[in-house]
Amino acid sequence: MRHSMTVCIGAALACAAAAAQIPNSLKPFVKVDAPAVVMDHVRVIDGTGAPARDDQTIVIENGKIDYAGPQTSDQPIPAGARVLDMTGRTVYPGLVMMHEHLFYPLPDRGPGLLPLYGEMADSAPRLYLAAGVTAARTAGSVEPYTDISVKQLIDAGKIPGPKLFLTSPYLEGSPSIGPQLHTLTGPADATRLVNYWAAEGMTSFKAYMHITPQELKAAIDAAHAHGLKITGHLCAVGFREAASLGIDNLEHGLVVDTEFTPGKQEGVCPGQRQGEEALAKLDVEGPRIQGTIHDLIAHHVAITSTLAIFESFAPNLPPMSEEMRVRPSLLPDAWGSFMTTRAMIAERAAQGPQPALGARMLRMEMQFERDFAKQGGLLMAGCDPTGYGGVLAGFGDQRELELLVQAGFTPEQAIHVATENGATWLGETDRFGTIAAGKDADLVVVTGNPAKNIADVEKVDAVFKDGVGYDPEKLIASVRGRMGLR
Numbered sequence: 001m002r003h004s005m006t007v008c009i010g011a012a013l014a015c016a017a018a019a020a021q022i023p024n025s026l027k028p029f030v031k032v033d034a035p036a037v038v039m040d041h042v043r044v045i046d047g048t049g050a051p052a053r054d055d056q057t058i059v060i061e062n063g064k065i066d067y068a069g070p071q072t073s074d075q076p077i078p079a080g081a082r083v084l085d086m087t088g089r090t091v092y093p094g095l096v097m098m099h100e101h102l103f104y105p106l107p108d109r110g111p112g113l114l115p116l117y118g119e120m121a122d123s124a125p126r127l128y129l130a131a132g133v134t135a136a137r138t139a140g141s142v143e144p145y146t147d148i149s150v151k152q153l154i155d156a157g158k159i160p161g162p163k164l165f166l167t168s169p170y171l172e173g174s175p176s177i178g179p180q181l182h183t184l185t186g187p188a189d190a191t192r193l194v195n196y197w198a199a200e201g202m203t204s205f206k207a208y209m210h211i212t213p214q215e216l217k218a219a220i221d222a223a224h225a226h227g228l229k230i231t232g233h234l235c236a237v238g239f240r241e242a243a244s245l246g247i248d249n250l251e252h253g254l255v256v257d258t259e260f261t262p263g264k265q266e267g268v269c270p271g272q273r274q275g276e277e278a279l280a281k282l283d284v285e286g287p288r289i290q291g292t293i294h295d296l297i298a299h300h301v302a303i304t305s306t307l308a309i310f311e312s313f314a315p316n317l318p319p320m321s322e323e324m325r326v327r328p329s330l331l332p333d334a335w336g337s338f339m340t341t342r343a344m345i346a347e348r349a350a351q352g353p354q355p356a357l358g359a360r361m362l363r364m365e366m367q368f369e370r371d372f373a374k375q376g377g378l379l380m381a382g383c384d385p386t387g388y389g390g391v392l393a394g395f396g397d398q399r400e401l402e403l404l405v406q407a408g409f410t411p412e413q414a415i416h417v418a419t420e421n422g423a424t425w426l427g428e429t430d431r432f433g434t435i436a437a438g439k440d441a442d443l444v445v446v447t448g449n450p451a452k453n454i455a456d457v458e459k460v461d462a463v464f465k466d467g468v469g470y471d472p473e474k475l476i477a478s479v480r481g482r483m484g485l486r
């Protein structure tokens with residue numbers, strides 16, 4: 001490599017920042033700030049699913065990837081570039097996560113209190129970015145105008161956070177699962193809401209558990225009329241029915257598909273528990289579930305994997321070491337409620353008539369996702385930071401990668417699911433999702449080698465978004481103890 005005009009050839013990311021082009025509001029979170037950066041001797045996992053490649057070079061200029069490939073002697077170094085020796089480090093594309101939220105369950109859900117979710121407008125965007133998430137599709141909103149403002153603030157460089165792709169408030173039927181959700185009154189209401197939120201700037205839609213087939217059909221048609229897409233976490237409508245109605249994406253996968261529940265009535269949600277008990281009797285490799293997989297693929301319906309949230313409903317999972325990682329980010333009350341629920345799940349599983357149904361569901365879901373992807377289905381990933389608080393923005397997305405590997409994907413395939421596949425669904429593959437010349441410099445730098453040990457995705461050294469290298473520790477420290485509060 002030809003070293004022409006380098007400002008600083010330093011040990012990894014430690015050398016001092018050069019020319020500052022970024023807004024003052026972002027400076028406290030930035031580790032690498034230079035108009036051009038050269039990453040030398042770096043291992044690259046490019047997001048396409050291809051095996052990791054050692055000793056590569058990446059050149060970043062003006063927020064874009066200029067060059068990505070083997071070391072060459074004639075690759076010019078841009079003027080003013082910072083050259084970073086990345087020996088021992090791995091780079092993969094910024095994660096494109098598809099089931100994210102800016103809200104989190106509020107702690108202290110005592111008897112008679114309403115189930116409420118608080119908007120984490122400060123902590124969620126920072127924790128996402130710190131974990132390497134540079135693009136996130138929210139998958140349902142409880143404070144749509146806050147979500148819109150947060151996106152605008154991020155895009156204007158006023159606050160740190162990922163590139164947000166916003167989804168409307170939930171399109172929920174009756175009964176709605178909580179007071180923060182509107183209850184649809186019929187198909188015309190579904191059309192009205194889709195038109196309204198499209199006009200407000202939402203770029204995707206989320207149908208929810210009690211939406212009826214007629215309402216869902218109306219919402220799909222209205223979204224498509226705007227050239228926008230719609231996903232669903234469904235219950236009253238089964239997967240094959242939703243596919244035939246034209247839905248673009250289904251959240252969570254097999255575990256929430258109610259089509260296998262005996263006696264399920266048309267347009268009625270039979271209840272999550274009944275659905276899981278019916279599923280537990282089936283074989284993922286059997287004709288019924290395989291038939292669903294074929295049908296979804298034939299209708300080009302993507303699936304969003306959310307293994308981290310399912311894992312949190314299995315007894316004694318994830319391991320306590322994972323929980324201790326998130327503890328400092330949580331409001332102490334939120335940590336308390338979350339630990340109480342975790343203990344309750346373990347206790348019930350130990351005493352229940354069907355021990356560890358949650359663990360069985362997790363295994364079946366993993367098998368389903370592997371089969372769906374192997375047969376050509378578009379599998380994407382997200383963390384769904386809801387439930388009882390056991391999954392946090394960003395941390396949960398890293399855990400999702402680990403669980404995809406447990407499910408049987410190679411680390412490179414897991415990263416592909418969590419990068420290029422999301423970009424494909426969003427129609428953004430020209431901008432991001434893989435490491436290639438011409439794309440946005442959205443890159444995660446980790447210490448170690450996730451291709452050998454996927455848990456190394458937790459060792460984030462820097463997260464580049466549009467060529468600016470953020471410091472994960474500073475982002476996390478800036479909202480310490482705030483998750484669950486703001």
Ligand SMILES: [Zn+2]
Nearest residue numbers: 139140384386
């Ligand atoms: Zn969700």
